[in-house]
Amino acid sequence: MDINESQVKEIVDKIKEVQDEVGKAIIGQKDVINQVIIGILSGGNILLEGVPGLGKTQLVKTMAKVMDLSFSRIQFTPDLMPADVVGTNIIVKDNEKGRFEYQKGPVFANLVLADEINRATPKTQSALLEAMQEMTVTVGRNTYKLPQPFMVLATENPIEMEGTYPLPEAQLDRFLFKLNVNFPTLEELEGIIDVTVTNKNIELNKIIDGNEILRIREIIKEIPIAKPVKQYALKAVLATHPENEDSPEISKKYIRFGASPRAAQAIISTARVRAFIQGRYNVSFDDIKYVAYPALRHRFFLNFDAIADKITTDKIITEILESLQ
Known part of the structure; x- marks a missing residue:
């Protein structure tokens, strides 16, 4: 794909506009906003961890509005069934005969x-695993x-563990980033109070x-990465392997x-995005260091x-990272 410097600058400026626009509704959390944008531009899934009330849901809704993307929210509870996520076949009357018709679930967004x-x-x-990895949903015999x-x-929520089911390692590994919302x-x-408890729209x-x-x-994907940076x-x-x-x-x-090989894929792909949104057409050691934290923190176990x-x-x-310098 041929692209010139003016096109790169135009895209970088647009991403900066996205950051500024999201910042209107989300006060602070600049690192989290930046890393969510990196995740979206990398095409990966993101796990946001933080106590209730820190604006995690608001952040995702704001991103969807600013990026003109369809948005769907699924509130996970112990009685939620897989069909409530991916959808199900329902019987539809057609000329007095019944036929099965697939009704899409909220995952289609x-x-x-x-x-x-x-x-x-x-x-x-x-039920989310296939969607997260393959970008498809299989119901019955149809995909x-x-x-x-x-x-x-x-x-x-990292605090309240009663009545929760910790995510298995295989599913955690499918999240590109794990972000701590402080x-x-x-x-x-x-600033949050000024925005939320006034009549200001x-x-x-x-x-x-x-x-x-x-x-x-x-x-x-075409941004080059030097061999020493890739090897770093x-x-x-x-x-991360004790053996x-x-x-x-x-x-x-x-x-x-x-960590699994997916960690290496995550670091390389997101480091490219970080370099690009900073207006550079090459990946630096600093890019690797920046994305290493969210890409690795959920992929090895203490x-x-x-x-x-x-x-x-x-x-x-x-x-x-210090030991590798």
């Missing part, structure tokens, strides 16, 4: 918000394609649409299972010693 995904049973959670672009943005600062909290403009997102994804990313993934003799001591001491010593995944990622 560009942006699907899976709210409190860990509240549903594993059977229902798994249906999902609209493009398609993304699942799921939320989790509590706002005093200034941000003041925020008008959001549509900046880009689904076709433009698909076009940008194709352009980003791959070594970071290998360093690897080159892994740092912190990995050998605290990690139970390392042992009991790590929990006892209050060692976090982010701390281990920091030490891994």
Whole structure:
């Protein structure tokens, strides 16, 4: 695909407009907004973790409006069934004869918000697996394609664990990023109050649409990455494996299972996006470091010693990246 500098600048300016427009409705959380945009432009699913009331749902709805994408919200509860997610065949009367007709579920949207995904049973959670990986839904003998672009943005509450079903490793691995949504600062909290408890209405403009997102994804795939930068990313993934003799001591001491090859795919693809939205047509070591945290933090698993010593995944990622310099 041929693209010149003026076209790159035009796209980068549009992405900046998207960030500014989303910032009208979402106060603070600039890193989270930036990383969600990176995820959307990479074509991956995102897991948002944070306590209730931090604007996770509002963020996804705002993204859908600004990017002119169809939006669907599924509230996950213990009694939610797979058919409530993907849809089901219903009997329709046709000339007094009954026939089965497929009624699409809420998963048929560009942006699907899976709210409190860990509240549903594993059977229902798994209904999203095919959609997240294959971009299709199979009901009975028929397979249906999902609209493009398609993304699942799921939320989790890290505090309340009663009545929840932790996501299995295979499903966690299908999330491109895991983002921690932190509590706002005093200034941000003041801004949230000013926006939410007044009569002030925020008008959001549509900046880009689904076709433009698909076009940008194709352009980003062509961004070159130098061999030393690529190897830096791959070594970071290998360093999460305690059995690897080159892994740092912190990995050998605290990690139970390392990250899968999907982690390397996630780091490389999202580092390209990060470079592009900063107006650069090459990937730097800083791009790898920036995306390593959200791409890795849910892909390796800590042992009991790590929990006892209050060692976090982010701390281990920091030490891994420092050990590779």
